[in-house]
Amino acid sequence: MEQEYWMMYFDGSLKKTGGGAGLVFISPLGMRLRYMVCLHFPASNNVAEYEALGNGLHIAIELGIRRLDIRGDSQLVIDQVMKESSYHDPKMTPYCHAVRQLKDKFDGLKLNHVKRRFNEAADELAKAASGWRPVPAGVFVSNMHKPSVCYEELGEAGNEPPVPDLEADPSDPEVMEIDADPAEGADPLPDWRAPYVDYLIHESLPTDKMEARRVACRAKSFIIIDQELYKRSHTGNLQRCIPSEEGRSPLQDIHAEACGHHAAPRTLVGNAFRQGFY
Template sequence: MAAYCDAVRQLEHKFDGLELNHVARCFKEAADELEKVVSGQKPVPDGVFISDQHKPSIHYEEPGEVGNAPPVPDSGADPSDPKVMEIDTDPAEGADPPPDWRAPYLDYLICELLPTNKTEARRITRRAKSFIVIDRELYKRSHTGILQRCIPIE
């Protein structure tokens, strides 16, 4: 463990921020077992499904690519059902709409603009590493590599 920490500390200056969390051995038994199966030290247990993925399971449209999006599945909801179409059209009087949380990330990733507040600017640059912009839409890459579309709060 100490050797890993030393190696991480040597690379610390290359990153905007660093956070180390120790996970006790009793909380990572499942991960240790999976590691042994993958390395070939143990056979695959019964009831465990393994599938090697050699290519992405989804297709990302390249910028400028049009018309290749898969059709949206029908949800089965009846559009004439008043419960489905019920929308509150009378928001609170005089309330300003909440600011779009995505705007600072889009400004930074597309236009390389940062807030004037130094602390906020560092936070945006640090967190922007997990975001990607596709067709001017913001997506967050999960730890598994899946892209999750970012939507406004409302």
């Protein structure tokens, strides 16, 4: 029996406070999954749209979805992906290339333009992500601190755009740079978990207003179990949060020891996520 199509609505938003992406998945049985992605880097409205589409495809792959009916209200993005429109902004080239690369991951993929009034659910999530609003109940939230593609050096006109690393976990593409051999006597790194633990247990926030809003927004995806901090991934799995110092050990195991892996940093960290660490 042929597998039925899931539906995915996507939208991007850009405000003075930042960029954001919203995603709504609807299963053939009517189950809904909602996602917000906060963009913490300079972005245009079209970049936000592409980040929404790209993150949505990665999430669909992680969920094991094989047939997907994608709907968005950005005519430009859809036309570019469908090869019906040219690129006036060179930054769009690697984004479009990355989206097309994921097509083979599906047995069936549709991409359709819809009017904005039919995309309100994804639009509201995107606006919430870009405006640092409280995360609605039942919504998965993630943060991006750098673009999912590399468009800093596109080369000469007509050259192929750089191929992005597409294997990192879409739940949080931020990469933490880790010095594998830190200098002796260096100050220990602060525990990044502390603000979230303080907020979840004591409802205490940092004194800096922007940092307080960031912690309060991100804390929605964390939970305390037996005095341990865990993060809910976009697939609903719990990842045990570990300090930066402790994180070196699993990264080194994945990279150099039994697994012998020579992957890019984002892929390496993505593999650690899939082992249940964050």
